[in-house]
Amino acid sequence: MVQEARRRGTAASPARWWTLIWVAGTITTAAAAFAPWVRTGRVVRSGFALADSAHSLDVVAGRGHSIVLALWYLLPLLAAGCFTAAILDRRVVAAVGAVIAALTMVVVATLVLRSSLPTAWGPPLGLGAAAATLLAVAVDRPTTRDDS
Secondary structure, X not given: OHHHHHHHOOOOOHHHHHHHHHHHHHHHHHHHXXXXXXXXXXEEEEHHHHHHXXXXXXXXXXXXXXXXXHHHHOHHHHHHHHHHHHHOOOHHXXXXXXXXXXXXXXXXXXXXXXXXXXXXXXXXXXXXXXXXXXHHHHHHXXXXXXXX
């Protein structure tokens, strides 16, 4: 009976579990952007508030920084797209979105953690979720032909 369910695709294969892990990691990565990132005086800023402040103060300059900032604002959309693509069994599209979201988090969280700003728990959470996402995608290695 289990073999018949696997043949029909109704049983959860190991690839499906890895997909679930990296989709959850992508959602956690995006959620970490809303968490507290820095404390400045009595104000606690989320990742998005920090990005707004950096943009307002012209701290973000150059083409590479502008691309990262644009991707940062698109992080929740990337996570939603990753989730939707995974549900529609478009694992390669979902994996590409997950990797872009995770790499964006790695860049931004690393910049904030290496700065002199007093950080809160958002950057470590985002960095951990991004690392878990990248690891799960690397182990899963979704392809256009799913052999599961």
